[in-house]
Each structure stands twice: as C-alpha cells, then as structure tokens.
Amino acid sequence: MKGNELKPRIGIFGRRNVGKSSLINYLTGQDIAIVSDTPGSTTDPVRKTMEIGGVGPVVWVDTAGIDDEGSLGVQRIGRSLEALRQSDLAIILFTNNMFGAKEQQVVECCREAHVPFLLLYSQSDKCSAQPGLLAQVEEETGQKPFVFNVFDDSFRTPLLSLIRDSLPESAYRFHSLLGDVLCPGNHVVMVTPIDSSAPEGRMILPQVQVLRDVLDNDAVAHVCKETDLERTLQSLAVPPRLVVTDSQAFALVSSIVPEDMYLTSFSIVLARAKGLFDDYLRGTPTLAHLREGDAVLLLESCTHNVTCEDIGRVKLPKLIQRRAGCQLHFDTVAGFSALPRPLTDYAIVIQCGGCVVSPKQLAARLAPAIDAGVPVSNYGLALAYLNGIFDRAIRIFDNK
Ligand code: SF4
The missing domain is CATH 3.40.50.11420 (Rossmann fold)
Structure with missing residues (x-):
C-alpha cells in the first residue's frame, strides 16, 4: 500500500506560472516543489505530504497548467482534471487580473465532481487585484477570492485556516466501520x-x-x-x-x-464505509441478467501481485460466467488506467474493496459509470450474490 493514498488530497490548479508550486513551498515552508519562471515546469501531477493542524497529514497535488499547449499539453490538462476529480479540495489560482474561460472550466469541473474549491489571487506583489474583478469573480462563482503573495508571511496562517475550514470533514475524520451495529461486549x-x-x-x-x-x-x-x-x-x-x-x-x-x-x-x-453502498445494492442483482456477449468491467484500485487464485482476474469471472451460462467478456483494470472500451459498453462494473483509496477517489472512479446508468457492484457483494447469500x-x- 502506498503511504499517502488515504490522506485528504488538496489539488492546486491554474494556468502555467501562476505560482502553484510556489504556493506549496510557501505553505509547507520548504522547497519541495520545483519553482521556475519558465511556464510549464510542472508537467504531471506531483504529490507532497504535509501536516495541517486540526486535520493531520494531507497530500498536496501540484498540477500542470490548465493552459498547457500542444498535444502533450492537452494530455497533461486531462491528467490535471483527473487529479481534480480525485481531490478532496481544489485550490484554483489566478493572477494578473485574469479570470477567464480556463478558470471557469476548472470551477465547472469542481461542481460536476462535487469537489469544494477555493479561489486564490496570487502574486499580488507583482500585480494588485482590481476590486471590480474580484467582485465579478465572487458573483460568478459564489466564492470570495483570497488575495496573497508568497513574499509576505502574514498570509500563511489565515490561508491555512481557510484551507482547513474548507476541507470537508469526511476527508479526514475516521468513522467507525461497525460502530452502529456493535455494542460493547459483543x-x-x-x-x-x-x-x-x-x-x-x-x-x-x-x-x-x-x-x-x-x-x-x-x-x-x-x-x-x-x-x-x-x-x-x-x-x-x-x-x-x-x-x-x-x-x-x-x-x-x-x-x-x-x-x-x-x-x-x-x-x-x-464497501459500506467507503460510500456508494446503495448503488452497489441496486447494481449487484444485474449479475442475474447477463446475456451472451455482455462485457463486465472489474476495477481494482491498486496494482498488486496477481496470483493464480486472483479474485478479480480468475475467481470472480469464473463464478459470473458460470452463473450467466453464456459467453461474457471480462476486462480487469487496475489503478486509474484508461478503460479498454467505452464505459457504456459494459453491462456491469464491479469495484474491488478499494482498501488503499479514499471514499472520494472511489467515488471519482465510479461516478462516470453511475452517471451513465451503468450498474455498479463491489467484489464482496458480487461474491455474496453469486454464492446465494x-x-x-x-x-x-x-x-x-
Ligand atoms: S481490495 Fe482493491 S485496493 Fe485493496 S488490495 Fe485488493 S485490489 Fe488493491
């Protein structure tokens, strides 16, 4: 298991050279992200862990510019937006009194993925924010931008407080797995x-x-x-x-x-603790209605050592096939890798226990299937169904 995957993720987004890496260095007080005046120094999402008082360790995700160019740039923007969907909080930086379509796109993406966001006007030492622009941004997004620059230490504490207050508690508060069904002494x-x-x-x-x-x-x-x-x-x-x-x-x-x-x-x-349980309960009985040629997608949240007894690649497909009594197609995809066929081609998507990912990351992975009306299930619920229990x-x- 990778150490930082269950910690809350805070993604930082904005155009190239808007100060995303500088923000991480400023908040952590360390030079952990590469800062350069050359636009596009951060090409792929970069993760760094830092403790925030009252929250615990969080993972900062520094992303490529949302205005990156060329075919590679488009791919990087895609990866940045993917990182956004897995974030528990998004920080959107803008500067130079420019808040345009690119920033709006990120705001829209946050809304679609139900990711709370903060707007930060950076580099105020170089270019003061015009009150009219800030008011307009607030009106359009419902968020009052926080104006700061990394050369003034006095912004750090209020900024960290704002981030702490904006991070949903569900991202870092532990909820008991069985507390509602057990009593002391059971x-x-x-x-x-x-x-x-x-x-x-x-x-x-x-x-x-x-x-x-x-x-x-x-x-x-x-x-x-x-x-x-x-x-x-x-x-x-x-x-x-x-x-x-x-x-x-x-x-x-x-x-x-x-x-x-x-x-x-x-x-x-x-599965119950990670959310989407009701979606799994609704989707699992689809296993009784699979037909010849249907495709089944098995999603695993990590790459792990595949053995001959592997549940996602061997045991589950065998059981599903036997229950269906006809020829089916199975795709098993690990991590956040691309799918081999369009999501809507699948008759059902079955997610592993997701023990190394947060509820937010799991929800982000399954949201496209749920939104498209593709039934979803979980390994444990599917096995229970196929075993008749x-x-x-x-x-x-x-x-x-
Ligand atoms: S349940 Fe999923 S995330 Fe956990 S070890 Fe198995 S494949 Fe990996």
Missing part, C-alpha cells in the same frame, strides 16, 4: 483463510481495519481460519453477534454459521 468472529493468495507473515488491510474497529468499539474479536470456524463457534460461551469472513470463503462459512447469526464479509464492511450478507446493516 463478540465478533473473523474468518481469515490462509491460502496461497494470503500475504506471508501478515494479515491484509481490511482484516486489520475490521479487527481494530471491533476493539475500538469495546467488542471482543476472535480470529480463526475457515477450517477452524466450527470449533471456534462451539467453544464460545456467548454466541457472536457477527461473523465477518473473507468473501472468498463465503460459501463454506455460510454453511457453517447458523442462519440466525449475522454474517458478512470484510469487503462488504469496507446476498440478502444474508447485508442483513445486519438493514436491521441496525
């Missing part, structure tokens, strides 16, 4: 198969996160392999409130856990 059994796809010597992140959450809620966790589940359940004097299993062991675990006991998966717990796996969240 017992939770976690089933973690140790097979060839399990990393050596450690547990995977969703398992660790659920374990920590159970403990944070003053509940009691029991961890076992699927082969020890029966014995574990029999040994408990108090029946567990909940059994959480790796999705891949759903069928076996479901046959062992009594019907009146709540059962779900790590992947479903995470969809309703059971979400019951604890219905009855909370």
